[in-house]
Amino acid sequence: MAQSQPADEVANPVHIEVSDLTMAYGDFVIQRDLNFTIQRGDVFIIMGGSGCGKSTLLRHLIGLKSPAKGEVIYEGKSLWHLPPDERDDLLRRMGVLYQSGALWTSMTLAENIALPLQEYTALSREQIRELVSYKLSLVGLRGFEEYYPAEISGGMQKRAGLARAMALDPELLFFDEPSAGLDPVSARRLDDLILELNQSLGTTIVVVTHELASIFAIGNNSVFLDPEGKTMIASGDPNQLLKQSNDPKVRSFLTRGEESSETMRSGIV
Amino acid sequence: MTEHSLKLSYPATDTALLSLKGDWTLGRAQIEWESLRQELEGRDDLREIRLDSQALGEWDSRLLTLLQNLSDFVADRQIALDISTLPDGARRLLKLARAVPEREGASRRQGGDSILHRLGAYALNAWNELLIFNTFVGELALSTGRLLVGRASFRGIDFVRFLQSAGPDALPIVSLIGVLVGAVLAFVGAVQLQMFGAEIYVANLVGLGSVREMGAMMTAIIMAGRTGSAYAAQLGTMQVNDEIDALKTFGISVMDFLVLPRTLALVLMLPLLTIWADVLAIIGGMLVGVLVLDITFLEYLIQTQESMDLGDVAVGLVKSLIFAVVIAMAGCLRGLQSGKNSSAVGNATTSATVTAILLIVVWDAITTILFNQLGI
Ligand SMILES: Nc1ncnc2c1ncn2[C@@H]1O[C@H](COP(=O)(O)OP(=O)(O)OP(=O)(O)O)[C@@H](O)[C@H]1O
Numbered sequence: 001m002a003q004s005q006p007a008d009e010v011a012n013p014v015h016i017e018v019s020d021l022t023m024a025y026g027d028f029v030i031q032r033d034l035n036f037t038i039q040r041g042d043v044f045i046i047m048g049g050s051g052c053g054k055s056t057l058l059r060h061l062i063g064l065k066s067p068a069k070g071e072v073i074y075e076g077k078s079l080w081h082l083p084p085d086e087r088d089d090l091l092r093r094m095g096v097l098y099q100s101g102a103l104w105t106s107m108t109l110a111e112n113i114a115l116p117l118q119e120y121t122a123l124s125r126e127q128i129r130e131l132v133s134y135k136l137s138l139v140g141l142r143g144f145e146e147y148y149p150a151e152i153s154g155g156m157q158k159r160a161g162l163a164r165a166m167a168l169d170p171e172l173l174f175f176d177e178p179s180a181g182l183d184p185v186s187a188r189r190l191d192d193l194i195l196e197l198n199q200s201l202g203t204t205i206v207v208v209t210h211e212l213a214s215i216f217a218i219g220n221n222s223v224f225l226d227p228e229g230k231t232m233i234a235s236g237d238p239n240q241l242l243k244q245s246n247d248p249k250v251r252s253f254l255t256r257g258e259e260s261s262e263t264m265r266s267g268i269v
Numbered sequence: 270m271t272e273h274s275l276k277l278s279y280p281a282t283d284t285a286l287l288s289l290k291g292d293w294t295l296g297r298a299q300i301e302w303e304s305l306r307q308e309l310e311g312r313d314d315l316r317e318i319r320l321d322s323q324a325l326g327e328w329d330s331r332l333l334t335l336l337q338n339l340s341d342f343v344a345d346r347q348i349a350l351d352i353s354t355l356p357d358g359a360r361r362l363l364k365l366a367r368a369v370p371e372r373e374g375a376s377r378r379q380g381g382d383s384i385l386h387r388l389g390a391y392a393l394n395a396w397n398e399l400l401i402f403n404t405f406v407g408e409l410a411l412s413t414g415r416l417l418v419g420r421a422s423f424r425g426i427d428f429v430r431f432l433q434s435a436g437p438d439a440l441p442i443v444s445l446i447g448v449l450v451g452a453v454l455a456f457v458g459a460v461q462l463q464m465f466g467a468e469i470y471v472a473n474l475v476g477l478g479s480v481r482e483m484g485a486m487m488t489a490i491i492m493a494g495r496t497g498s499a500y501a502a503q504l505g506t507m508q509v510n511d512e513i514d515a516l517k518t519f520g521i522s523v524m525d526f527l528v529l530p531r532t533l534a535l536v537l538m539l540p541l542l543t544i545w546a547d548v549l550a551i552i553g554g555m556l557v558g559v560l561v562l563d564i565t566f567l568e569y570l571i572q573t574q575e576s577m578d579l580g581d582v583a584v585g586l587v588k589s590l591i592f593a594v595v596i597a598m599a600g601c602l603r604g605l606q607s608g609k610n611s612s613a614v615g616n617a618t619t620s621a622t623v624t625a626i627l628l629i630v631v632w633d634a635i636t637t638i639l640f641n642q643l644g645i
């Protein structure tokens with residue numbers, strides 16, 4: 001299992017560095033020249049309007065899509081220039097919650113969570129069973145071990161997806177729109193869980209979201225992507241951005257368009 | 270309800286006045302934007318377009334599309350557009366539609382490509398497909414290697430399920446087709462052979478024809494439609510649901526975990542099904558021989574036995590092994606290539622079946638010629 005890091009590595013505060021990243025589908029550039037760093041222990045928010053490339057950025061960070069230009073650097077090593085073995089090691093130390101939950105539909109919830117454990121640990125059947133039920137109870141799904149994904153609601157699938165993402169106790173967790181499709185109370189509980197993981201285990205967390213409430217509640221660092229300029233126009237603590245940013249687009253986003261909405265409209269009389 | 274109309278006049282040389290009259294609704298207004306645009310474009314010194322909508326009746330999106338076109342038109346040409354006389358609602362809706370500018374590169378209007386262009390694209394695409402298929406075969410070979418040294422893993426229960434669906438579940442339809450193919454071969458042969466009084470050779474025809482050729486091919490085609498397409502649908506749906514990505518981010522090899530057990534199941538089952546189909550084809554031929562041609566049961570059996578040896582059976586089995594790999598690969602590859610929406614999954618299943626059948630026929634021809642040349 002991949003938790004306890006040697007002390008000297010923990011001392012390196014930069015977890016992920018994105019340098020000069022340009023993302024494109026074929027010739028169609030989504031975002032260019034992205035530069036930012038994610039510190040160990042951050043709750044990092046990726047925000048921006050719909051379709052600006054947040055999910056695409058996430059896919060670059062977790063190695064599902066290769067950059068058109070630039071690098072994604074983990075602890076000083078470029079993700080795309082690592083030998084396959086080391087890359088798989090790196091991937092194993094992160095967990096991902098997909099926008100749709102992405103549970104494996106032919107397996108029960110227990111089997112979903114057990115699969116990575118069986119692949120990468122030497123735990124006995126009994127130990128795995130205990131771990132699985134512990135992870136499920138963390139997300140409030142205790143007792144649903146033998147259910148198939150199709151037999152539970154969308155919100156529950158999402159929570160089960162989170163339990164699976166946490167299966168290997170990753171040091172880095174990615175969330176794509178975790179609270180979309182959840183009721184306000186569950187969304188709030190999810191925020192609490194994220195903070196809890198971050199504070200008690202020191203897990204670095206990267207979240208794609210448009211939920212303003214979550215952004216301000218959990219984020220301590222962020223990047224703001226602009227679909228028109230096709231690059232990032234702000235970064236830093238979202239609470240600071242709200243106070244200090246002068247960019248009308250950022251302000252408009254963080255205030256739900258209530259401030260500066262007029263300046264956004266194009267000017268026909 | 271009043272007839273709508275649009276009148277264009279020029280109060281000054283640099284000003285156009287558009288007077289809107291009557292009901293501008295989807296059902297009725299037939300004004301062609303194109304002719305209006307040409308008219309406006311003809312006037313080089315135009316600096317302002319004014320709208321007069323005092324006589325405007327009812328209106329809906331039809332009016333707004335005209336306004337949208339007009340605003341696009343003036344935006345490119347530094348002409349002022351005065352819409353102050355429009356009803357409030359129309360002005361607000363227009364503003365809303367213009368609030369977010371069209372995303373650069375987002376619209377996909379395509380000019381008609383020339384036939385040469387399309388032919389070239391088609392050829393490049395075909396070549397690419399071939400490369401992709403080859404890579405896939407290579408990866409599958411590597412994955413099999415990993416399995417042999419015990420480094421690849423998939424779930425036993427999945428494998429059993431694949432075996433079940435690629436084998437026993439297919440027995441009824443394979444049996445039916447087997448008997449019918451044998452009977453048809455016998456009938457076709459009998460008509461010819463009766464002319465020479467050589468009906469007994471129907472047994473040779475059916476035996477050799479099904480064991481070397483038809484048994485393997487018909488079974489493979491059935492399985493392409495049955496199992497190959499199911500593989501494509503399964504993997505395509507997993508693709509839509511991000512399940513494949515989830516595997517990848519856990520560092521679990523898609524090849525080992527998804528493709529290998531499916532391919533192995535078919536490779537184990539298709540030869541068995543083929544033998545079964547051969548036997549039933551011979552029985553089908555025998556039915557025709559005994560019931561229609563008055564050959565005795567024993568005669569037919571002995572004739573069949575004498576007509577072939579194990580080599581002939583082996584030829585059929587070798588073919589069926591190749592077909593099994595082809596079907597599984599086409600199904601899995603198309604499924605993995607599927608886009609992330611439900612119609613893409615539909616396309617993936619269709620294309621898996623078509624690819625598999627095409628490759629089955631091509632490989633059948635290749636192996637038949639090869640065996641022939643080698644004298645097997
Ligand atoms: N597979 C693809 N092929 C081509 N273009 C794509 C593909 N996926 C996404 N895009 C384009 O990339 C852009 C960004 O998509 P992305 O899914 O990253 O947006 P997003 O910021 O996550 O949006 P949302 O907030 O709605 O989830 C979109 O304009 C979309 O058209």
Ligand SMILES: [Mg+2]
Pocket residue numbers: 054055056099
């Ligand atoms: Mg998204």
